[in-house]
Amino acid sequence: MRFDRDRLSDPHRPTLLILGGRGHASDVLSIIEDVSADQVFPFDIVISDDDLPDSPRFDDREVEVALEIEPELKSDRYFVAGVGYPQIRKLLVDRALAESVQPTPAIVHPSAVMATGANAGQGTVIAGVTWISAMVSIGVHAYVGYGVKVGHDSIVGDFASLMPGAAIGGSCRIGEGALIGANAVVLQNLTVGEGAVVGAGAVVVENVPAGATVVGVPARPLES
Ligand SMILES: CC(C)(COP(=O)(O)OP(=O)(O)OC[C@H]1O[C@@H](n2cnc3c(N)ncnc32)[C@H](O)[C@@H]1OP(=O)(O)O)[C@@H](O)C(=O)NCCC(=O)NCCS
Numbered sequence: 264m265r266f267d268r269d270r271l272s273d274p275h276r277p278t279l280l281i282l283g284g285r286g287h288a289s290d291v292l293s294i295i296e297d298v299s300a301d302q303v304f305p306f307d308i309v310i311s312d313d314d315l316p317d318s319p320r321f322d323d324r325e326v327e328v329a330l331e332i333e334p335e336l337k338s339d340r341y342f343v344a345g346v347g348y349p350q351i352r353k354l355l356v357d358r359a360l361a362e363s364v365q366p367t368p369a370i371v372h373p374s375a376v377m378a379t380g381a382n383a384g385q386g387t388v389i390a391g392v393t394w395i396s397a398m399v400s401i402g403v404h405a406y407v408g409y410g411v412k413v414g415h416d417s418i419v420g421d422f423a424s425l426m427p428g429a430a431i432g433g434s435c436r437i438g439e440g441a442l443i444g445a446n447a448v449v450l451q452n453l454t455v456g457e458g459a460v461v462g463a464g465a466v467v468v469e470n471v472p473a474g475a476t477v478v479g480v481p482a483r484p485l486e487s
Pocket residue numbers: 426427443444445446460461462463464465476477478479485
């Protein structure tokens with residue numbers, strides 16, 4: 264363990280625990296920094312993962328690595344998931360909640376547009392240059408990558424991941440834990456079922472069943 268126990272035990276220096284330590288965590292950290300580390304999240308930042316982060320991004324930073332959630336991190340601490348895959352994110356979030364670590368409110372990059380009535384739940388991270396249209400509802404612990412557009416009145420489920428550049432039409436339903444690949448398009452009024460995966464660059468023209476993986480233009484089930 265490399266974290267500074269004296270500093271973590273200081274109640275005036277709350278800690279933000281990023282669950283994950285690889286590229287996605289690096290992106291989440293960058294978003295948090297842009298949100299304004301001094302004002303909105305005045306936290307020491309701890310990266311947690313089973314592996315040490317291998318990204319050079321971390322080399323010159325004062326971040327610490329926790330291999331698991333230590334007792335010092337459990338109470339009066341906050342966490343956000345830093346893993347792109349919905350199922351792994353859910354595992355980590357469940358672990359943190361079970362250990363009474365508090366989720367952050369939604370973290371929304373300052374360059375994201377949240378239109379009238381758009382909202383996002385706790386632990387959700389919304390990257391930069393995103394457009395979340397009117398009345399869109401995004402659940403908890405979801406991820407919205409940079410450049411994503413979500414059309415009006417759509418509902419994005421808990422733990423869903425919208426990868427960079429994805430475009431979701433109006434009045435869509437993206438199920439819990441679904442992953443929409445980079446630059447994929449989901450046409451308006453469609454449902455992508457719980458845990459489904461839409462491949463990068465796909466164009467979804469009909470509903471996608473729960474758990475299915477679809478690819479291509481138009482999107483078709485990936486033969487296993
Ligand atoms: C769809 C996806 C989940 C499939 O992953 P997988 O199950 O590991 O599949 P494989 O890589 O073994 O590929 C299986 C077949 O599907 C094809 N395929 C994979 N992804 C594809 C895609 N996005 N579009 C079209 N075909 C694709 C492969 O070429 C391969 O075809 P083949 O059997 O004819 O050789 C994955 O390729 C994908 O697109 N994930 C999203 C990634 C993403 O957006 N990441 C964000 C980066 S920032």
